[in-house]
Amino acid sequence: MKIAIDAMGGDDAPLEVVKGAVQASSDIKGQIILLGLKEKIKTELNKYNYPEDKIEIYHTSQTISMDESPARALRKKKDSSVVVGAKLVKEGRADAFVSAGNTGAVMAAGTLKVGRIQGVKRPAIATVFPGLKGETLVLDVGANADSKPEHLVQQAQMGQIYAKEILHKSNPTVGLLSIGEEAKKGNQLTKETYPKLKELDNINFVGNVEGRDIFTGEYDVILSDGFVGNVVLKTSEGLSSAIFKIIKKEIQASWLSKLGGLLLKPAFNRIKKKMDYTEYGGAPLLGVNGVTIIGHGSSNAKAIANAIKIAEESINVELIDLIKQNINEGTDK
Amino acid sequence: MKIAIDAMGGDDAPLEVVKGAVQASSDIKGQIILLGLKEKIKTELNKYNYPEDKIEIYHTSQTISMDESPARALRKKKDSSVVVGAKLVKEGRADAFVSAGNTGAVMAAGTLKVGRIQGVKRPAIATVFPGLKGETLVLDVGANADSKPEHLVQQAQMGQIYAKEILHKSNPTVGLLSIGEEAKKGNQLTKETYPKLKELDNINFVGNVEGRDIFTGEYDVILSDGFVGNVVLKTSEGLSSAIFKIIKKEIQASWLSKLGGLLLKPAFNRIKKKMDYTEYGGAPLLGVNGVTIIGHGSSNAKAIANAIKIAEESINVELIDLIKQNINEGTDK
Structure with missing residues (x-):
């Protein structure tokens, strides 16, 4: 099993993406492909001890910025991490694609490059x-x-x-x-x-x-x-x-309320964790013919690691095949 | 100036509505007309000392419940507080109507009974x-x-x-x-x-x-x-x-956090006040030909009192005339 990760996607890429991939690598059974500028990814990877057989780098020369027009980016940047990641899934060279990059571009790449599941009208x-x-x-x-x-x-x-x-x-x-x-x-x-x-x-x-x-x-x-x-x-x-x-x-308003805030710190941390999007590992683009997960632009390493784990789970349960069967049953009626 | 209030509208009517009207009566210059079942309103009013020249009761025999179909209610319940309140405004016998009752019914009464301002397509x-x-x-x-x-x-x-x-x-x-x-x-x-x-x-x-x-x-x-x-x-x-x-x-999780919660109580009360819809005095239905304010179904006395004050202010600034002028200028173009 191979999971392609857009190492250049997100506000803090490649730093947080590579860190998240390293974190996930010991938890998942599959392999990780990091897509992006080879040298930059290497510099980040060298900071960590990681299972080398589980992470490979796939060099792509172009990067789509967060505010770029998705349609234009897809047309002009064929060698970007987003387009190549989607293509790897399309060609069966990867089983899933995870990106915290330009949402519109990932969505378009998923829909147009990975392609829709037959019968699905709109992902x-x-x-x-x-x-x-x-x-x-x-x-x-x-x-x-x-x-x-x-x-x-x-x-x-x-x-x-x-x-x-x-x-x-x-x-x-x-x-x-x-x-x-x-x-x-x-x-x-x-x-x-x-x-x-x-x-x-x-x-x-x-x-x-x-x-x-x-x-x-x-x-x-x-x-x-x-x-x-x-x-x-x-x-x-x-x-x-x-x-x-x-x-x-x-809480800053008085000494008493500051003390109150201090005492409630563990409670607030638990609440933050409960409400934290990074716990949920990104948003799946459902309806495309391969596991595609869109991370929040401000994803940190934990969010990336969780997205990778969700990608692995989606592959394991054969999510795409289940959707295919269900959509086609629905269409037959 | 007269402000008609639906004494029967809201989850806690007429109790909270009458209480709110009494609270507002000393703050506003105009008079308040309480619409609804006379005996019930009287019982509530008798609990308070209030300026008797400023609050009158207008008996209506029917009540529209919170979950009733608005169209049906308007057709069947011509002597309800909602329909009569809107009619008083239409006929110039009141300058504003305030109701925390069935939102759909108040909206429909505003649109159909008070009537739209000429040129306004949708309130x-x-x-x-x-x-x-x-x-x-x-x-x-x-x-x-x-x-x-x-x-x-x-x-x-x-x-x-x-x-x-x-x-x-x-x-x-x-x-x-x-x-x-x-x-x-x-x-x-x-x-x-x-x-x-x-x-x-x-x-x-x-x-x-x-x-x-x-x-x-x-x-x-x-x-x-x-x-x-x-x-x-x-x-x-x-x-x-x-x-x-x-x-x-x-906060209930431990003794320390309970203490923290106690110390932060004044802070939480300020936050609650800041976020409290009752401070904002209801939602105006804009585009109808008379001041019409829809209160939250769970309005308490304060919410009602604030809605009455907003109604008075709306009358004072001649809100309806200003909207008329502006809409007609816009339409002329």
Whole structure:
């Protein structure tokens, strides 16, 4: 088994990526291919003791920056770590591709270079949200800004497989993100999608859910179009960051509150860990014909290591084959 | 000046509504009309000392429950506090209507009974979000689930007036909620709306903003369609509730953390106050031809009192006339 890693992708690449790959290398059974500028990767790798038979370098001469136009980058930079990584998966020379680089470029490379699974209309990015009772997988969080009902139906099929196999939920519940519980509440998209989801007998569809249900952990999979999902993701990041900034500021307000803050430090650390995206190992691009995982731009070594482990697990459970079977069953009907 | 209050609306009505009306009555110059079941309101009012010339009761025989179908309720319950309150405004017998009742019914009564301002295509519900640097007005948060570009343009015009007159922002900045800063990023709606907003010379349009910009307080007005806005509102409520529940639980984990929690109590109370929707006095339904304010279903007395004060301020600054002028200027172009 080989997992290709974009060593040049992310705000702190290649430093954190290489560190994360080294961390993961002792935990996984497969091999790691680090894609990028050979010399830079070598310099980083030389900092560590690592199993040399488990990490190889694959030199690519070009780098796609975080704010580059994805379409243009894909056209112009054929020898970039992102394009070559996707190609290795396409050609069966790697079993998975992990990148914390330019999200749009990774998404496009996944869709166009790795290629869609036959029958899948639009790949979707899925993200794990921490919740009071457990994790909730939300998809799509940005691949597809104007979704159609049939896209959401396929997201339900792909999401429930991921929730079952990777998040270890048995018979995962699937909710449709809307603005009221009743079937007729919502926008045109949710109103058209609801009955289609209701019809599927291989999905444990529980009806509409609302924004406030995302963090209860009561639902395993929540479906939304990519625009709404992306807004939800970024609103959540912004709000939790604002709350912790306010708490930090308030703790500084007096000596007593500073002492209180000190005593609560272990508690806050546990909370941070619970809410920390790096624990969840990146967001899978579901619907492409090979395991493809998109890391957060600010991924640190731990986030990269976790993404690699999720990639390995996805390969082990044969995630892609399961999605293929499920999508094709759905299409046959 | 007369402000009509739906004494029967809200989870804790008429108790909290009457209490809030009594609280507000000494602060405002106008008079309050409490709509609802006379006997019930009287029982509540009798608990307090209040200026009797400032509060009158207007008996209505019917009550719309929180989960009733708005369309049906409006048709069947002509003598409900919601319908009569809207009618009093329509007929000029009240200058504003405040209700924490069934949101859909209040919205429908506002739109159909008070009536839209001439030229306004769709009224919008606006909500104030607390942020690190100040307040941000987000609209629409649920009136209009499938918005069109012209609706968002009118929201920009109405929102900037509200931000200026009620939130006291000079030359308020207006952002369009999307999933990337560039004009071409977003869904079909935002991509079509962006150039239309850019064209307006009476709007301080700053371009696309993202979910994470809602809580920085850096933008005064953020525009979204009602579906997205409602999801954002409920996601935020859900997330902040989850975070504070986790903190509370973690504080209970040990004696030291309990002590820490005790020392931080004043800090947490300040944070709660900062994030408390009851401080912001309900959400105005902008675009209807009379001041109409929708309270949160769980409004307590303070929330009601604040909503009444906002209603008075809206009347004083002649909010409706300002919106009329602005919308008509916009339409003439």
